[in-house]
Amino acid sequence: MARINDNFLKLPGSYLFSEVGKRRRAYIEAHPEAEVISLGIGDVTLPLTPTAVEALKRGADEMSRAETFRGYGPEQGYAFLREAIAAVDYAERGISIDPDEIFISDGSKSDTGNIGDIFAAENKVAVCDPVYPVYVDTNAMAGRAGSYDPATGKWDNLIYVPGTADNDFVPGVPDLRGKNAPDLIYLCFPNNPTGTVATKAQLKAWVDYALENDAVILFDGAYEAYITDPEIPHSIYEIPGADECAIEFRSFSKNAGFTGLRCSFTVIPKKLKVGGVSLNALWNRRHSTKFNGTPYIVQLAAASVYTPEGRAQTQALVDHYLVNAGIIRSGLAEAGYKVWGGVNSPYVWLKTPGNMSSWEFFDYLLNELNIVGTPGSGFGPAGAGYFRLTGFGSRENTIKAVERIKGR
Ligand code: MLT
Numbered sequence: 161m162a163r164i165n166d167n168f169l170k171l172p173g174s175y176l177f178s179e180v181g182k183r184r185r186a187y188i189e190a191h192p193e194a195e196v197i198s199l200g201i202g203d204v205t206l207p208l209t210p211t212a213v214e215a216l217k218r219g220a221d222e223m224s225r226a227e228t229f230r231g232y233g234p235e236q237g238y239a240f241l242r243e244a245i246a247a248v249d250y251a252e253r254g255i256s257i258d259p260d261e262i263f264i265s266d267g268s269k270s271d272t273g274n275i276g277d278i279f280a281a282e283n284k285v286a287v288c289d290p291v292y293p294v295y296v297d298t299n300a301m302a303g304r305a306g307s308y309d310p311a312t313g314k315w316d317n318l319i320y321v322p323g324t325a326d327n328d329f330v331p332g333v334p335d336l337r338g339k340n341a342p343d344l345i346y347l348c349f350p351n352n353p354t355g356t357v358a359t360k361a362q363l364k365a366w367v368d369y370a371l372e373n374d375a376v377i378l379f380d381g382a383y384e385a386y387i388t389d390p391e392i393p394h395s396i397y398e399i400p401g402a403d404e405c406a407i408e409f410r411s412f413s414k415n416a417g418f419t420g421l422r423c424s425f426t427v428i429p430k431k432l433k434v435g436g437v438s439l440n441a442l443w444n445r446r447h448s449t450k451f452n453g454t455p456y457i458v459q460l461a462a463a464s465v466y467t468p469e470g471r472a473q474t475q476a477l478v479d480h481y482l483v484n485a486g487i488i489r490s491g492l493a494e495a496g497y498k499v500w501g502g503v504n505s506p507y508v509w510l511k512t513p514g515n516m517s518s519w520e521f522f523d524y525l526l527n528e529l530n531i532v533g534t535p536g537s538g539f540g541p542a543g544a545g546y547f548r549l550t551g552f553g554s555r556e557n558t559i560k561a562v563e564r565i566k567g568r
Pocket of ligand 1: 200201202203269292352
C-alpha cells in the first residue's frame with residue numbers, strides 16, 4: 161500500500177504568499193472597482209534590462225539554428241556564467257571562490273528548500289524568527305521540525321532565534337548548548353522579512369559558533385544587491401572561516417528582475433566538510449540527479465548581468481526599488497509608525513498601530529486603503545504585531561500607497 165509523507169499533513173494551512181494572494185483576489189472579485197495596490201509578495205515590477213533581453217534574443221536565435229542549437233547543458237551550469245559569478249561577485253570583493261564551487265539553479269526558493277536533501281533528518285535546525293517561511297516549511301516536510309503547535313505558532317523540534325524590537329531584528333547568537341545546539345543554522349541578510357542587515361561582527365559571531373560546534377550555516381543572500389553601506393558584508397565568505405562552515409544562496413530575482421525568468425546559484429566551498437564528507441560533492445550528486453540545468457538562454461541573460469552595461473542597468477533597477485523602499489520608510493515614519501529596513505533592503509518592516517494583530521492590520525489596509533502587504537505573523541511568532549511592505553511596486557503605486565496611509 162502506498163503511503164504519503166505524512167509530515168505534509170502537519171503543515172498548517174497554506175503557504176503564506178498563497179494565502180495573501182487568495183485574500184487579495186477575493187477582495188478584487190468582490191470590489192472590482194477598487195484600485196488595489198500590491199506591496200505584499202516581493203515580486204518585481206520593472207521589465208528586464210535591455211542587456212538581458214538582448215541576451216535572451218541572442219540565445220533564442222542560437223537555439224533556432226542547427227549549428228548553434230544546444231540540448232542538455234551541464235547540470236551545474238555553464239562555465240561562462242559560473243566564471244562571471246566567481247570573478248564579479250567574489251574575486252572583486254577579495255573572496256576566492258572557484259567556478260566549480262558554484263551551482264546554477266532556478267531560484268533561491270528551490271535551493272534553500274532543496275538543500276535539506278543532503279542533510280540527515282536528525283539534524284537540529286535553527287531559524288531566526290521572523291523568517292522566510294520556506295526554511296521552516298521545507299524542514300517540516302523533511303521531518304526535521306517535529307510537530308506544529310497552533311497555540312504558539314512554533315514547531316517543537318526547531319530552535320527559534322527571535323528577532324525583536326530590542327535587538328533591532330538582528331538576532332545575535334543565543335545560548336545554544338546541549339539539546340538546543342543547532343546543526344543547521346539558516347541566516348538571511350539583508351533580511352527577509354525585516355529588511356535589517358548584519359554587520360561583520362554580527363556575522364562573525366555566527367561563523368565562530370558554527371566552526372566551534374561543527375554546525376553548517378545556510379546563508380541566504382538573495383537581497384545582497386541592496387546593500388549600500390560600505391561596512392556591511394555582501395557575502396558570508398567575507399568572514400574568515402566561513403568557507404569551512406557556510407553555504408551561500410544568491411538569486412537573480414531581486415537584482416535583475418528574474419522572478420519570472422528563474423535563475424539563482426548556490427555556493428558550496430570545497431573546504432566545507434561534514435564528518436569528513438564534502439558537501440560540494442554531495443550537492444553535485446543531488447543536483448545532477450534531480451536537475452537538468454537552468455535553460456541556456458536564461459543563463460545567457462544572467463551572464464549579461466555581469467557585463468559593464470548589464471551591471472549599470474541592473475544597478476538602476478536596484479536603485480529604483482531602493483528609492484521606493486525609502487519613500488515607504490520615511491512616509492510611514494512621518495505617519496507615526498515605528499519602522500525597520502528600507503535601507504540596504506527593499507523591505508520595510510513596521511509595528512502595527514495600537515494592539516492590532518498582523519492579520520487585523522492586513523484586513524484594515526486591504527479593506528480601508530486597498531493596499532496589500534504581508535502580515536508579520538506569517539513569518540513566525542516573533543512577527544506577530546508587525547507587518548511587511550515592499551519597495552518592489554511601481555513608483556506611482558508606492559507614492560499613492562504611502563499617501564493613503566498618511567491620509568489616515
Ligand atoms: C517574499 O515576498 O518574501 C519573496 O518574494 C518570496 C520569494 O522570493 O520567494
